[in-house]
Amino acid sequence: MVKLTINGKEVQVPKDTTVLVAARSAGITIPTLCYHPRLKPNGGCRLCVVEVKNIPRLVSSCTTPVSEGMEVQTETARLKEVRATIMKLLLSDHPVECINCRATDDCALHELTMFLEVHENEFTGERRKYDTRDGNPFIERNMEKCILCGRCVSVCEEVQGVGAIDFAYRGFKSKVCPPFEKDLDCEFCGQCVQVCPTGALLGKMWDRGLRLGQEKKAVDTVCTYCGTGCNITLNVQGQNITKVTASERHWNEGWLCVKGRFGYSFVTSPERLTEPLIRKGKELVEVSWEEALDYTAERLKATKEKHGEDTIAGLASARCTNEENYLFQKFMRGAVGTNNVDHCARL
């Protein structure tokens, strides 16, 4: 363990902890934009700079490891000034049209202007302008709103191992883009959307509708797409899902794939089956679960008696959990008496 003081308060943390994490563990807030707990620190936004005794320059707390006896200040007048300047610089290269931005209620940039009490856009000058290239059905990219924090680039490379996007050009002309600035061409897992702190990356299907007076809720549930069982949060307003997010607290660390993140429109689809159906004559007729199960059991029994158990095969689904699939094969082997069990993902 390493002992240090932050704003005069003694803090004890394991070796190799960064100053930022140490401060947060002690309940001290340091503003950040590019920092993400699951990604390698970048150190580019410079909002998390702190003063350390005997180091003349300011250091970024997200990249600096703690050391024994370190004395850190996170809230001096100088730091406030510098952070405010950084914020003003960011705003001077950002379309400040928050009333039209779909990310306004979920924007770290907006939150930080409040936190740092930056109320005006002091600097005028050139702002980056881009043509939009956005042919894909999932991810909306408003790159003029990008603050180049690099989280999307990191998540794509470090977590997904894809590298569909990277920084290009340099200096003021820097941008994040797919190779040769073509349209985004990837699996659209949307991890980049998840980590984006501004409105630069959004889900295209996220609900834009206005539902005045309808209650907003966050419903934690488990993704039904596969046996992995990622924890997801449905952001619901009234009877509608506005978007799907995932929390870093859960075992999937907030990561999702394209299906879990964007494939939720089936929930409210009018074509969705909500009751079991049995074909009666030419028609498929809605029945109760009791009836459906009884009918299935009866037919299985009859077939087994008439034709033998090996004339029956069971196909399980990749969308079931391990436990469900285990039970299914147990059922096929134990109750039906056949080894003809397979799985849709093999087909």
Add this chain to the structure above:
Amino acid sequence: MQSQTGFKLATSLDELREVVDKYKDTQGTTIPILQDIQEHFGYLPEEAVEWAADRLEIPRSKFYGVATFYSQFYLTPRGKNIVTVCSGTACHVKGSEKILNRLTRDLNLPEGQNTTDDMIFTLEKVNCVGACSIAPVVIINQKVNGKAAASKIALQVKKLGKEEDQA
């Protein structure tokens, strides 16, 4: 596969393979590969870069990021004659900007464009060629011209242009 710039990948594949394969299984090769591709084609054709990236299993985005980061790389073909005006400090205080302005006007280059439409000239400025004692310096097709005067350089460029016309 043919790009707008007239680059044909298929005809260059064999050569490209040779360029790229010597870097297989070594670390930190993005820049030398791009340097080699550029040496070979005179610029970095998109198809060639993508082909190399795929062959080495390095994300294409990484190559694009590197190619746009360093000022030595060109993503579009360059002119037949390269005129480089040094704009190091010594050259700047001795009037390199005048030379640059003069040549830009003479070559009819609109803002943001540094190669003439007929692909005869590319006009560039470079940070410093380290020949400050003979500032200002202009390099025309790799020949260093020291203590360059705008009018003299303009004349040389004009002459080169005429030679191209006759050729």
Add this chain to the structure above:
Amino acid sequence: MSAKSIEIMVCMGTGGIAAGGDLVMDAFYSQLKAAGLEANVQKGCSAHKVGCRGLCAKDVLVDVIVDDNKATYEYIKEDMVERLIEEHIKGGKPVEEWLVKEDYHNFHDKQVKVVLADCGNIDPESIDAYIGVEGYKAQEKVFKNLAPTETIEIIKESGLRGRGGAGFPTGFKWELCFKNESDQKYIICNADEGDPGAFMDRSVIEGNPHSVIEGMAIGAFSFGASIGYVYIRAEYPLAVERLYLALDQARQKNFLGKNILGTGFDFDIKVKLGAGAFVCGEETALIASIEGERGMPRAKPPFPVNSGLWGKPTVINNVETLANIPAIIRNGAEWFASYGTEKSKGTKVFALTGKVKNSGLIEIPMGTTLRTIIFDIGGGIENDKKFKAVQTGGPSGGCITEDMLDLNVDFESLAKVGSIVGSGGMIVLDEDNCMVDVAKYFLQFTQSESCGKCVPCRIGTKRLLEILEKITIGEGTAEDLVRLEKLAKDVQSASLCGLGMTAPNPVLSTLKYFRDEYEAHLEGRCPAKACRQLLTYTIDAEACTGCGACKRACPTGAITGEKKKPHALDQELCVKCGACFDTCKFNSVGRE
């Protein structure tokens, strides 16, 4: 024929070649041969190239040595070779009017050459020439007679500090690396000389590449690196070529390679060509670049000496630093420390350029005054104009004014007045240079070279530049000046790497010493008459002879007039390029 030996040395650095050095050399070769001189000389006749000797402004410089009597000629062109051979070599009478003048000697006499000692004297393409001047003796001593800790101790005692800019003590850096245990360590020679207006690294590698290689080998041996890299700008083709050649020669003689000098120690050097990014002079960006990434710096700590190239302990030394090493080992730490000031030991190479008569590469003991450098070595200001300031340290440095000319040049003194030694660029400015324009120039440079990773540098330098641009076209306000200063200080504090931290220095330093010039611009005046938009050109009808020179020079046809009659200038068409002003021989074009 009485001469026993004839030696011709032609300066063939980048400056020498640009002035026609290769043609002069060829002329000597062919004409000496044609005259049958080669065969008739007892001790031999040789014409060979030498690296840069500093005073490139007088190129092509040629030494003619007949029987150990040396004469140096300046401004030699190929068509002058015949007379040199005829009168000097055959006739035994040097061509007086072509000999170098007093200023050539003044230029060299006050210098102390350690790093540049052999640049300009030996053939850089011959390892034997280097060995002939005690080259690789130091490496042999270190490899055979000294323990690694002893070598490091010598370097520490010498007081050598990094010549790349920051001035970190070299011996300590080596020691830190030595103490780090690792299966692999690296030494990198930083030859990515990016400062505009600096060319000492280029000249050292062009003039004496083996001294750098020897320095690297000594470092590698003492802290245990088996692989070295030279990261060098691709804009220096001649230096690259000579470096490759020198590496090959060193391998052949087993100064590099396996089991060097029978010690069992392996070490080799690879060359990495930079691809054009100033920020790659920053250690961590340089490492990223060698690793094949975009040259974006990362925050320190960890420092490269703990976690550098591929995460391994890495020492990065500048070219000049490394070139000092062999001399320190050969002559001892005390000898080196006898030069310089208390905290800045040894000599430093500067690229003295700008509005100075003898511009070129100079090497002086640390602590020499600026006055000595500019007025004795440099010979004063060109065209006898008035000295205004000297800018040191390039885009990371600052300006020093006339009243500080007696300042000793060393790390501490320059830092005290808001400038830096930096990599050693020294640009002399005269009354015609506008200080706001100079600040704008450097900001333009750093802004376009910013990697874009951190906000203060990416957007901050852009906004600084925009404010400066506003000022230089006469649209600046008093608030802009306040904003400029505040933003400059914040960018300095908050940036991630050295580039951003030092980028505002030229602004802050000019604001400090030349605030009046900034204020003049707010009123729409450029005192130095350099800011284009603030100037108006007029033709004085009484003085105009109607020669038509300005009319021909004008690119936009703004000047009209009949021959031998006063010409007129149409302000609407004038783009203020100044071509008329420069061409007029009768002072009849006015500039206000």
